[in-house]
Amino acid sequence: MSSYVKIPSHLKPSDPQGSDLLAQERATVTFDVKKLTLFLYGKKNLDRYHEILRIVENDPAFDKTNVYFMGRNELFKHALKKEKRLVQLIKENEWKVEQIQFAEWFLDMPGPFGVHRGMFIPTLISQGTEEQKKEFLIPALQYKILGCYAQTELGHGSNVQGLETTAIYISETDEFEIHSPYLTASKWWIGGLGKTANHAIVMAQLKSNGKTYGPHLFVVQIRDMETHQPLPGITIGDIGPKFGFNSIDNGFVLFDHVRIPRFNMLSKFSQIKKGTGEYINPPNDKLSYGSMVLVRAIIISSVRFALGRAATIAIRYSAVRRQFVDKEEPKKLKDGRVVETSILDYTMQQYRLFPVVAQAYACIFTAKAMTDQYAEYTTMSFVGDYSLLTDLHASSSGLKSLTTTMAVDSIEECRRACGGHGYSSFSGFVKFYQDYLPNTTWEGDNYILTQQTARHTKHFAQFEFAYLQLFKTFRKILSSKGAEAHAFQSEKNQMAYILQYLNDPNHKCTATTNLDFKNPELQLRAFGHRAAYLIANAVDQIDNHNRTWNSMLIEINRISRAHCQYLMIRNFILAMQNSRQSEDEGLRMLHGIPSLKEAMLSICNLFALHTMEKDLGDFMECEYLIPSQAKLLKAQIYNLLKEIRPNAVGLVDAFLIPDFLLLSAIGRYDGKVYETMIDWASKEPLNGITLNVNPDSDVLFRNEKSYEIKAKL
Amino acid sequence: MSSYVKIPSHLKPSDPQGSDLLAQERATVTFDVKKLTLFLYGKKNLDRYHEILRIVENDPAFDKTNVYFMGRNELFKHALKKEKRLVQLIKENEWKVEQIQFAEWFLDMPGPFGVHRGMFIPTLISQGTEEQKKEFLIPALQYKILGCYAQTELGHGSNVQGLETTAIYISETDEFEIHSPYLTASKWWIGGLGKTANHAIVMAQLKSNGKTYGPHLFVVQIRDMETHQPLPGITIGDIGPKFGFNSIDNGFVLFDHVRIPRFNMLSKFSQIKKGTGEYINPPNDKLSYGSMVLVRAIIISSVRFALGRAATIAIRYSAVRRQFVDKEEPKKLKDGRVVETSILDYTMQQYRLFPVVAQAYACIFTAKAMTDQYAEYTTMSFVGDYSLLTDLHASSSGLKSLTTTMAVDSIEECRRACGGHGYSSFSGFVKFYQDYLPNTTWEGDNYILTQQTARHTKHFAQFEFAYLQLFKTFRKILSSKGAEAHAFQSEKNQMAYILQYLNDPNHKCTATTNLDFKNPELQLRAFGHRAAYLIANAVDQIDNHNRTWNSMLIEINRISRAHCQYLMIRNFILAMQNSRQSEDEGLRMLHGIPSLKEAMLSICNLFALHTMEKDLGDFMECEYLIPSQAKLLKAQIYNLLKEIRPNAVGLVDAFLIPDFLLLSAIGRYDGKVYETMIDWASKEPLNGITLNVNPDSDVLFRNEKSYEIKAKL
Known part of the structure; x- marks a missing residue:
């Protein structure tokens, strides 16, 4: 493949080399990365993954090497070409939805036939x-x-x-x-x-x-x-x-x-x-709700891979990228030379990136929970029982909003954590972020509009305000005695936290050491208590103080967030508590490998505690946490960063995002960051052009085949 | 100008028309917008503004009408053409820095001669x-x-x-x-x-x-x-x-x-x-510090216009954009027909957008303070007195980080608040955001790297860790008795908050009603107390617990943020307290017009209280606020949204961001959102192409003059 600029071939990056640094990182991982990958995909999907990747990676129609240089016309044309080839492959290989999904994921370019399909x-x-x-x-x-x-x-x-x-x-x-x-x-x-x-x-x-x-x-x-x-x-x-x-x-x-x-x-x-x-x-009005829930469940399911992809680039690059000698803890090469410290060793970088890894894993368990719930609902709906739909509807709306906003923000956080090179298209972040962004808007804007729609629900409304449901549940538990409330006592009921709160609204966090914050019951109680407190307050405002719906929107947004954070943490914790007798084959495997389970527990703890710290004001406003406990919480988070550090690269490798998908000079599996940056830059088409920089001359490019855009705004 | 698609000319948007809605908004503004604009720019600059705008707006070389359709080559060529023309104008008109800055701002396209200049x-x-x-x-x-x-x-x-x-x-x-x-x-x-x-x-x-x-x-x-x-x-x-x-x-x-x-x-x-x-x-090492401070001061000074520009688009569009009938408070046309409510009337939208307006105004006063301080330093440095440099250096680094991160996040918040159309390039957000983004990275990465550099300060180091300075000051006050500490008692000393804290480390917020949160002394005390608390803790950890620098990075980042938020709020509050005898001509005018001052006070309060709410955990962790006060704080914020609502469009109009700069279909001054969206869409060059969609055919475009990119990654 041709370049416009010849880079001197004898030059290499200064030591240590990126490939060596990543090899060192991979040597410190405490668990078997392949097993984690197997857990993430499952055997059947992993086989499909490799089968489809092999085909698309080697098909000239799917060649990605010019994508970052393309303007709109070229990009669209390229996408159309891909679509046609994809249709041919679907026909030839009789691909089903599962295979097509992998192909579309690897191709990573929204195409003009996408909405048709x-x-x-x-x-x-x-x-x-x-x-x-x-x-x-x-x-x-x-x-x-x-x-x-x-x-x-x-x-x-x-x-x-x-x-x-x-x-x-x-x-x-x-x-x-x-x-x-x-x-x-x-x-x-x-x-x-x-x-x-x-x-x-x-x-x-x-x-x-x-x-x-x-x-x-x-x-x-x-x-x-x-x-x-x-x-x-x-x-x-x-x-x-x-x-x-x-x-x-x-x-x-x-x-x-x-x-x-x-x-x-x-x-x-x-x-x-x-x-x-x-x-x-x-x-039956309810039938169309079901398909809306499904669309949202699919969006929620895809979030883990978006987060995993962003974390893969940022963590690999942060291991390779060195900046400054840390004089208190200097890094040395084998020959004793002191070298600059990998930015992944700086606590601030860990604090920015490890929570994203934790979010990616948390989304796995919430996706699993959503899928299981949806399957249960489908089975029951065949016999005319739609009782699960309201809960499912509420959680899928809120979780779609929470997880996609989280993903977009975290992708951008990862990009910025890559410094200057994160701004280059070659980082693999730019097009990825730009294409992912609409997830916050489509299928229900993540903000105001989902809140506005409670009074507009009809069989064709695509959005409804699901949190009315939380208020209904709250009022039901509040007013019911004995038997009715009993239904909410079951740990299986995801609204049980409301009953728990009503039974003890003044409950306080019991932590006295930072270790106590690793207690999953404590974590769950914290998120449940805070969500229930917010709901109780809102119900009181609406029922007893004549507040208009519009005046409550900000509070309702907080409730949505609190409730869905509770669900995500609950899903993760329940999966971690499932014994080796779990019905789920993957979970059985995970619980059977202590090193793997331990790594996952650190991640689960970080997700819960980092999420808590981000909304610390809420947890203190409801008087669940006192100031001294806030300090313990932070201390535990810093401990967790240390726990996770040796596994950082392993945890992102496990997502098995192929280089073909990443299309990232800085996030490549082999760590050859700088070689790739300059190689790709040498191919920038602008490098084929010579300027005339004389300000008095109208000639701009000396050697261009010029083309024009005809229309004007 | 030609279109590829002919839009039926008899169609117009459904009622009410955007231009009428904006006219209504402008009628509710409680102050004279022109006076606020005069305050923002000053007479001399305002004259320059109009002079330069007239020239560049009418020069064919600066025509912007195809910008959104351009690929990289075209965009670069266009920028080079602009640069040449700008050089000609500079020579012809003998423009000085002030004029060139206006021209570059209006042109809004980073050009290849920019770094030269x-x-x-x-x-x-x-x-x-x-x-x-x-x-x-x-x-x-x-x-x-x-x-x-x-x-x-x-x-x-x-x-x-x-x-x-x-x-x-x-x-x-x-x-x-x-x-x-x-x-x-x-x-x-x-x-x-x-x-x-x-x-x-x-x-x-x-x-x-x-x-x-x-x-x-x-x-x-x-x-x-x-x-x-x-x-x-x-x-x-x-x-x-x-x-x-x-x-x-x-x-x-x-x-x-x-x-x-x-x-x-x-x-x-x-x-x-x-x-x-x-x-x-x-x-003298210190000389090069001075120019670094100046570069950062310039970046800080430009933030207000970035925020003002984003807020202008989002607020005008939110006034025009209607969605859902609010049944509790329905909006009616003059003829009695009920119409959908402007999204600007929803509290959630106000809660997202009004703080951005407040940030934009807050940045004005911090820019003024920085400029004044820099001028004072320059005067003193002529006689060899560099004593102001350390403070100036510390605050300029932290404020550059705080304000540019705030700006980038707020621009994106405004974009998302515009729903689907915010994602279109025609919104005016896309290129704007993309070009503004590097401000978080250049001249000092806003995160990790500014913290790492304390031990690398040399006369050529571009970044140093300024917060060592805060620790030094803290230790100095802590150890000094009487006379030395006295210097920090002056209200003019921006570190006085440390002494105040040390004199009363257990001070508590005195608010008992939500009105109390409008008290500027209370606000200032809150931010000072919280910043000093964080510094005290960090100094204790470093001095008494042998903490490594690396282990403190996350805390240090919080301190930087806390200190600079204090400075911003202080600068705003001091400007609001300046009497009509202020040395600053603009402030004298502002204090002489009660309606204007009142509008500014609401904005000042919102900036302080919204900033406090965002970091509520900090204020509660240091035991300054108790839970019941957190509720009062929120109630006051909701009050402020109501106060500001009638002035929303006026407050952004005052920034006088011309349509030529906005290049926004949805944020135009005249409110003709939908007419412009469809007019511009009709000119998309892709609309000149007809596809061949048959998946079995290799022909993609039926009528294209094709061009190719030669190199491949």
Whole structure:
């Protein structure tokens, strides 16, 4: 591969070499990293991982070597090429969802067919009748029809009930007329719409006989199947450049009285009767909650790998990167020469990075818990029992918000902890962060909008305020005597902390040494007490002081956070307490290897105590912790950093994020940081250009094939 | 200007219109916005502002309309064009620093001549002899020589003493030999080096007669003045794409035994004698501290405009953006129709955004204080009195770290508070954030490295650990009796809080109502008490418990933060307390207009109390606040949000960030958010391309003039 600049080949980095430093790190790890990897993936998935990685890594269509140099057009073109090749591989190898997920993860580039696969097809499956599946799903599965999912509008995101696009039933022709009455009705942000899709599932306000029935879904052909040009009455475009996701054509569409057959309204649950225009209600509102929970559970499940990826780069680089001689504890080479200290040895760096490792592991156990709960709910829903849904709904909303905000903040923290080089695209952080960022906004904005929606819940609302549920539970326990409250005594009930609080609202932390903070019961009690205290206060304000909903939003946000932190810590602690007889094969293995379990316990403790320290004010405001205990808590955190230090590289290696995915000069497995930085820099296309720097001359580049952008804002 | 997509011209956004909503907001403002703007800029600067804006806004070379669509090559080319035009204007209009600063701010694109103007020329002025100025400075001022400042290396950033590039004096030829012995010695991140500069000021380890004298500065010609090609023995390149700053050619350079005349060592303070190679020491170490302080003071001064810019976009958009009907307090149009509530009316949104406004204003007063202090120091240094330098040095380091981290986090908070559209480049946040980000790293990484450097202070070290100074002061007060401590009793001494703490270490907050939290003495006492408590603890740990420096880093970071928060709050409060007889003309005006002063007081209170709430754990750990007071504090914050609400748009309008700078569809002065979003989207160049989406076909774009990137990673 060609370079624009020839780097002198005899030069190497000054000693010690990055590869030696990482080898030393790997020698200090106290547990078998391969076993931890096996626990993380499970045998079956690990086999799939290697099978898929081998294929995509060696396919020229998936070559990543120019990605960081690409502008928008090139990036999009590249993504389209990848998509086509991926479709070919899916067909050739008959890949199922599991394999496709690995491939998409390794490719690491959101593509223009992504929404077709991830939203268009699943929506046809869940909302379409058998006839509709024949008409739309079969060709969609063959990639003849390419679809998108057009819900959000220029003027409306979270408030789905406020969408402005209309679908009016015209009984004369037995058609719907899809129309955008305002500029703000333009569908907006729709993945795959801008350039790719020829069909859209459009969410529009259903109107019939002068009545409005709220948002419903309609299949609309938007582009000509031959020319790929927009059909008459339809205005389509790409919405322009974004922070990330520039390999996707997020698009907009305006409809000018566009007619579609009545058949095209997705009618598995509700429909309009031919001729009369009579509206048939959906049988059960709750069904659509289930799929929202699933989408959030998938997002939550992916957080661990985002965190693991960020921590992998930052920790490996921090082991290689040396800066300053620590005169009190100087580092020496074998030959006795004093060298600068790895920045991973500085406590401040550990304090920034190790909690991210802990978060990554914590997310594993919460993902497992969510998946188990969802499976249990599904089983029960088959016999018409939806009792688990409310809890599941509440926790999935809050956990989606908590974990994705945590991930975005931690990725950026890891990037900044890499100093100057973290700002280079070659760090592997830049595109990664930019593409991950929308997780805080989509499927429910992590802030204000999830709180606003309590009073707008309908079967099509994508967001509801789940924390009403916590208040309901609180009031129920508060008012119930004996038998009813009894249900919350079970340790299996994740709301048991409310009863515990009501039984002893003045409970105090019992820690007298910093070691006491390693006690899991103490940790759990702390988080439960604090969450229940916040709920109790809010309920009191609402019930007894006439507070408006709007005036409570800040408090409610704190409650959401507190409740979900409790859940995450509970999930981690329960997994650590499970005996070797656990039902889960992975946990049985983990509990059977003392060195591994011990390493995990340090991580579990750090997650709980660091989370507590970040919100220390809460724990002291509810009088659970007193000032002297806050000091002990901090002392224990510093101890844990020491405990974890020898395992730092092992803990991130275990995530097995391949170099092909990392695409990072500074986070590579082999530690060849500086060699790679300069090698990649030599290939920057700008290095092929020579300037004319004379300020009086209009000539800018002396040797450029120039190209122009025509349009202007 | 041409579009790729024709948007139906009859469509407009649904009511109410953004322009009407902003007009309503502006009608509720309680003070004269123009007067606040006058206070912010001062008369003279405001005149300059308008003069420069008029020129750059109307110059075709500075047209910004394609910026968001540009890839790296185009962006760099565009920046070079701007630079040339700017040089022409500087020459034509004889602009001085003040005018150039306004122009650069409005242009808002880091350019390839930036380091020439901002570092190369100033270093020649401060470090060069008169002969050297004749040789290098004169042609540099004429832009005949174009320079860069090559300090940082691939392997070394903050630890300047560890730089690997060498400059060995060769007495035989009276030359220095500049050499890069390792790959890690490659200069790296050097602005303007990659493609532009023909000269570099190179920092290298000076060696003479077998002795090493640490890093010194050398002027090295690096490119041929005719061909612009690198000179023999010199390898140069651009370091590749970055998170932002892609309009700049940050570069690398390797030297292979490159000879330069002895004359080229910048010798105002230290030099090598001809022939003997004898080293002449610099007369005074402290001189170079002064310029470091100045650079940091400039960074601190610019923070307010970064925060003001972010707040302007987010608050205007939040006023225009409506989502959900608040049933308890529904909003109505004049005709009685109920409409959705502006998201600015939701308390959660206020809680996210108003503190950013408060931060922006707080930074004004801290910038003023820094500037005044620096001026005082300069005056005194002329008569050889450097006594103010240590304090100034300590506060400038910590404040640079505190304010830039605050700014970056707040810009991102504002962006996320704009929901989905915040992710679009058209929001005006994306490039802005990306280009602002390096402020947390350059001129002293905001974290670990500033702490590490205490023991490496030499006259060339760019970073030192300033907080040793706090410990020294603490020990001094602790051990001194009577007269010596007396010096710290003065309210003018910004370390007086330490004495106050030592006199009453068990002092408690006296607040019994939430109104008490508006008391400025109480606020100041709180921040002083907490900072002194942290210092007292750290000194005790170091002096009495043998703690290593490394084990204290996390605590030291907290101290830095606490001390600088105290300074910021003190600066704001003192300005608010200054009477109408203040020496400062602006403050006199502000104190003479009650409505304006009242608005500022709300902002001052919010800044103090919100800052306190964010670190509530600290204030409770030092037993200054008890739990019931924490509740009162929060209640007062919610009151302040209400106080500030009617003035929200006025407070950001006052910053007078022009639309030309904002380049934001959602933050425009006129509120035409949706019209602009769709207009700009229609101009996305990708909209000129038609795809071939058939997965079996290799043709991707049907109508593209394709271009390729040749090199691969």
